[in-house]
Amino acid sequence: MASADADAPVSHRITDEPYYLSIGNEVSLFEAAARSALPVMLKGPTGCGKTRFVEYMAWRLGRPLITVACHEDLFASDLIGRYLLKNDETLWLDGPLTQAVRMGAICYLDEVVEARKDTTVVIHPLTDNRRTLFIDKRREVIPATAGFQLVISYNPGYQSLLKDLKQSTRQRFVALNFDYPAAHQEAEIVARESGVEPNTAQALVRLGGQIRNIREHGLTEGASTRLLIYAGQMMTQGISPADACRVAICLPLSDDERLQETLSELVDDLF
Amino acid sequence: MRVPIHEWEVDLLVSQTIAALTMATSFGEAVAHGFLRLLGQVSPEQLHGYARRLDEVRREGAGLGQLLAAYLPAVLLRHDDALLEAFEATLATLLSKGVYTVKGPLGLFVQLLDRGEADAGVALLDLLEACFALPLSYNRSIYMTQFIPQAVAGFDPLRRSFQIGQLKRVIQVDHHLAEPFVEGLAAGTTLLSAAALTAFVSRALNRAATSAEGAGRYLSLAAHRARAFCRELQTTVPLTEVRGQLGRYLQARLGYSVAIHDMADLGGADDHMDRPRTLVACDGRYLFLPKELGLYEQPHRNREVYTLLVKLEAACFEFGSFDFDRQRMHQLSGSPLDRGAARDGAVGSDLERFLNGFPQPDLAAGLFTVFEHCRLRLAVAARYPGLARETASFMEQAVAEELALDSKSEILKLLYITVALGMVDERIHRIAGDNWPLLLQWMQTAVDRLVPGSRVEASAALVRSAYPSVEARRGRPAAPRRPFWTPFGRRLRPDLIYRATAIPDRMARRVRQLLASRGLRVFQSDLRKCFLRRQGTPENADLRALILAAHTELNLAASASKIRLELAELDLDALLDRTSAAALPSRSMSGTHHRYPEWDAHLGDYLMGHTLVRERRLPEVSDPLYRRTVDRHTGLVARIRHAFELLKPQGLKLLRPWREGDSFDYRAMLAFAVDRKAGCMPSDRLYVKRIKHQRDVAVLLLVDLSRSTANQVQGASMSVLHVTQTAIILFCEALKIVGDRFAIAGFSSSGRLDVDYLRIKDFDDPLDHQTKRRIAAMTPMRATRMGAAIRHATRRLAEIPAGVRLLLILGDGFPNDTGYKGMRAIADTRRAIQEAHARRIYTRGITVNIGSDARLDELYGRAHHTVIQDVRDLPDRLFEIYGRLTRT
Structure with missing residues (x-):
């Protein structure tokens, strides 16, 4: 039985400063949580900047970042690690959570409610004062290296009730609430990230706002900042504004033809 | 025509009236009224003719005489010999069946003449003559004397004439096709143009040669091919078809909902509208559009006009055209606050009072429309370049058509085109005359002051500056003028x-x-x-x-x-007189009683035992609503069942390839062997695993039975509650498939001590006849004390052992009861929902028939409610919401 080398921390380090426009006091709150080694829960709609915020904080705190996109087939072993066969030898491979615990990284579990319920249980000892990870196959308890911090993201209200986070899990986190930025800030973000002119960015943000006004008309969520940036990026590639908005904003949001007609009207008004 | 009245004519009136009175008082009255209508309006010969005709019919009896005395003047007043001849011929045909055929049909004919629908009147005479010349049985004749007037009265006035003509064609082929034809009009053929309806009827009548039944099905649009052909022919777009779409656009653009109503709902308020050309009106609260639009031969063009009109009017809301404020005006121009108030006794809006301060308020109102539409055009161009381009092309076309038709120099019209629409047209210079360039230059300088961000008061200030020179040019007309022309009749209406x-x-x-x-x-x-x-x-x-x-x-x-x-x-x-919170005495009631606290937001505390909820079974009614609804929505039921089959637990779920499990996955084993041989690292996912899959969901559907649910759904002949019942029935069908435990209850209230909680289906009740009859018995009752109802529903739901307990609240607005309004009611409801949540009961609010409102977020919590603006979408959306909430 051999142990695979953990990935060198440098491969998870963020060397260039990610662009992030602070909306409130979330940066200082996260820093305080990091100093106290508290796990953090980021709540907010899709595409409002949660992942970018974590990247930015990892860079700012100088910590490696390991991101896991959770899905319904994600088992505990996918997070912790497993034995593999190589020739006639068994080989232990650390999972992303174990890697983060060993290297003192920020482990970001994106959309944690999508994971199977048993996976959330393995993170419990890491989120209280024990700060340990138990690997049952190896009968090993790993204490978290200083700097390790667990961050989960959660999109409240849009989930199935059968998949809601349990109180026993929720009450282990400091929670930061995210929402779409105010119009002038969102326009600044869109302009910066996509490279479009400020006027175009304002029009995109206005479109986003108008689409969010009809969130209850068949859209599960409104247009995210990410989609607005995509539309801007398409425009900088020479695609017409109408086409860019259609492919980057309207079509991804809904399959309802009538709703698409309304979205097209809104796009046509603005460009 | 006005002719002098001679003494002998009055004598004739007297003698004829006395002769009629000797037979019957009502006959005498009818003769006197008839003469009074005719005196001074018709020639002596026509008056003699009327008297002669009365002499003749007196012999037939007072009944017929009375009818003729009442109907004939309307014909004579048209001074149309051909019409008189047609009337007499039709009367003769009707009388061949009997006097009983005269009253209803000719009564409607006279109404049409009096309403100025002479063409329709003539068409009706033709129809009556064709119908009653047929060999009809006595009973059929009686039936037709009622059916024809009723049907024709229900036709659209703008299409009545040619629709009567087509009804005549149909009756001539087979009078039994009259009913299917009228059913077809109600089902959609009424939207067809004259030529299209002729083509449609021709195709139907071709079928009559082989099968009268087939022709009937075709005419009534029961046949699939008939519906397809009707759609193909239809160029007119009804408002009902686009209302939802337009409402959604307004919600998106403005962030709040603006209801769209039929222009006819304006009632008498649109008396001075330039009717044929007025396609849109707005009162700052609602938007009014024509019931249908058929300006173009292509339906998509008509839809575009509807959309454009809504987009243009949305600008009035967005940029504050309805927000004129005298105080702001005072700040802007330093004008005295009460100018105009004295003139009108301070009645009317600020804007009306401002406009009434001018010698010619209609001219001031016209100028206000000119400048305000100019301000809106500039604001739209800055914010919505795409919309500005689209508008310009429509406006150019409308202006070109108007200028080609009309060369009159109505100053407001010319100003509207040049200033409000910003168009330069050589023809205007020619029409306008000498002083025009000077006036235009002044206008341009004035309008340049309208910077982006100007408020509506800036337009009013321009009215004040421009008024003297425009009035000097227009002069003072003796009589009020008709409103000046604008594209689509758009204008601001202070009234x-x-x-x-x-x-x-x-x-x-x-x-x-x-x-x-x-x-x-x-x-x-x-x-x-x-x-x-x-x-x-x-x-x-x-x-x-x-x-x-x-x-x-x-x-x-x-x-x-x-x-x-x-x-x-x-x-x-x-x-604001919002409180009248006197406690109502509890009345004697059956059922069990439960006291609940109520949250007082002002006090910041609970009022203990403040509400009294009476729980009882809703009595059953023997109405086959359930069966009828399932039958009527066969397709939807099948679709819902299929969708819910997917939610249904399959017993065992197979997971593969898995790292542990009950048996090997042979495909994975093969891959493992190959990888191993090749020296690659093989996967450890080699197993198949079977896991038991269970749903453990209990749902309680709590339905608002307040008075407002009796409201008609816009554009449909059913109430909000009726659609809700349909949704509940289909929901029951779906839950039957998926197997989730569910209960249904309604609630209504009349004060804090009188809250009814009506059990329709308990969790343990089967979906049997009794339950179905109770669903049919749901009826609009009183008010909405939502907090108390939710607390009681929570209590019932908490008793049910289930992994997930869901409370779905189905309502049509905000809580509202005696002493329970506004923020107080919202705060208490929200508190009741939080109490439910604390007991691990999830709530979801579904609000129908209103637009989105930010306060719904306060009521249910953001992302914990759904608004269904068009209640008719409820059946579809309810499943989507439930499916999403409970997917595994």
Whole structure:
């Protein structure tokens, strides 16, 4: 039985400063949580900047970042690690959570409610004062290296009730609430990230706002900042504004033809 | 035609009336009325002819005489010999069947003449003659004398004439096809043009040769091919087809909902509209559009016009055309506040009072439309370049058509084209005459002052500046003029605005005066808008924001804490008569009684035992509503069943390839062997695993049975509750498939001690006849004390052992009961929902038939509710919501 080398921390380090426009006091709150080694829960709609915020904080705190996109087939072993066969030898491979615990990284579990319920249980000892990870196959308890911090993201209200986070899990986190930025800030973000002119960015943000006004008309969520940036990026590639908005904003949001007609009207008004 | 009245004519009236009175009093009255209508209006020969005709029919009896005495004057007043001849011929045909055939059909004919629908009247005579010349049985004749007038009266006035003509064609082929033809009109053929309806009827009548039944099915649009052909022929677009889409656009653009109504709903308020060309009107609260639009031969063009009109009117809301404020006007131009008030006794909106201050208020109103539409055009161009381009092309076409038709130099029309629409057209210079360039130059300089961000008062200031020179050019007409031409008849209507906003305006004035007495300034127009948006129930936070904004705008100092202090002392509820919270005595009732606390937001505490909920079974009614609904929605039921089959647990779920499990996955084993041989690292996912899959969901559907659910759904002949019942029935069908435990209850209230909780289906009840009859028995009752009902529903749901307990609240608005309104009701409901949540009961609010409202977020919590603006979407959306909430 051999142990695979953990990935060198440098491969998870963020060397260039990610662009992030602070909306409130979330940066200082996260820093305080990091100093106290508290796990953090980021709540907010899709595409409002949660992942970018974590990247930015990892860079700012100088910590490696390991991101896991959770899905319904994600088992505990996918997070912790497993034995593999190589020739006639068994080989232990650390999972992303174990890697983060060993290297003192920020482990970001994106959309944690999508994971199977048993996976959330393995993170419990890491989120209280024990700060340990138990690997049952190896009968090993790993204490978290200083700097390790667990961050989960959660999109409240849009989930199935059968998949809601349990109180026993929720009450282990400091929670930061995210929402779409105010119009002038969102326009600044869109302009910066996509490279479009400020006027175009304002029009995109206005479109986003108008689409969010009809969130209850068949859209599960409104247009995210990410989609607005995509539309801007398409425009900088020479695609017409109408086409860019259609492919980057309207079509991804809904399959309802009538709703698409309304979205097209809104796009046509603005460009 | 006015002719002198001779003495002998009066003598004739007297002698004829006396002769008729000797037979019957009512006959005498009819003769006297008939002569009075004709005297001075017809020639002596026609009057003699009338008397002669009365002499003749007197022999037939008083009944016929009375009818003729009443009907004939309307014909004679048309001075049309051909019409008189046709009338007499039809009368003869009707009389061949019997006097009983005359009253209804010819009564309608006279009504049509009196309404100015002479063409339709003539067509009706043709129809009657064709129908009653047929060999009809006595019973059929009697039936037709009722059926034809009823059907024709229901035809669309603009299409009545040619629709009567087609009914005649149909009856001539087979009078039994008359009913299917009329059914078909109601089902959709009424939207067809004359040529299209002719083609449609021809195709139907071709079928009559082989099968009368087939022709009937075709005419009534029961046949699939008939519906397809009708759609192909249809160029007119009905408002009902586009209303939902347009409403959604308004919601998106404005962030709040603006209801769209049929222009006919304006009633008498549109008397001075230029009817044929007025396609849109707005009163600052609702938007009015024609019931249907058939300007173009292509339906998509008609849809485009509907959309464009809504987009243009949306600008009035977005850029504040309805927010004229005298105080702001005073700030802007320093004009005296009460100019115009004295003239009109201070009646009307601020805008009306401003316009009434001018010698010619109609001219001032016209100028206001010119400048305000110019301001809107500039604002739209800055914010919506795409819309500005689209508008310009439509407007250019409309202006080109108008100028080609009309060369009159109505100054307002020319100003509208050049200033409001910003168009340059050589023809205008020719039409306008000598002084035009000078006036135009002045206008241009004035309009340049309308910078982006200007408010509506800037347009009013321009009216004041421009009025003298425009009046000098137009002069003072002796009689009021018709409204000047604008594309699609768009204009700002101060009278409509006042009618729609009078009540919120009065409330706003009272609040403004009260605040002023406490040294706080606020603009009345801002308050009015707040009252409108908050449906008459603004909160202190709203007022605080408005006061701060007004003080900033007026450069006045005011600290937020001072405002908060003043508002805390202000009893807004008392001021707005929102409270009448006298406790109602409990009445003697059957059922079990339960007391619940109620949250008092002002007190910041619970009022213990404040509400009394009576729980009882809803009595059954023997109505086959359930069966009928399932039958009528066969397709939807099948679709829902299929969708819910997917939610249904399959017993065992197979997972593969898995790292542990009950058996090997042979495909994975093969891959493992190959990888191993190749020296690659093989996967450890080699197993198949079977896991038991269970749903453990209990859902309680709590239905609002308040009075408002009796409201008709716009554009449909059913009530909100009826659609809700349909949704519940289909929901039951779906839950039967998926196997989730469910219960249904309704609630209604009349004061805090009289809250009814009506059990329709308990969790343990089977979906049997009794339950179905109770669903059919649901009926609109009284008010909505939502908090108490939710607390009781929570109590019932908490008793059910289930992994997930869901409370779905189905309502059509906000809670509202005696002493339970506005923020108080919202706060209590929200508190009741939080109490439910604390007991691990999830709630979801579904609000139908209203637009999105930010306060729904306050009521249910953001992302914990759904708005279904068109209640007819409820059946579909209910499953989507439930499916999403409970997917595994």
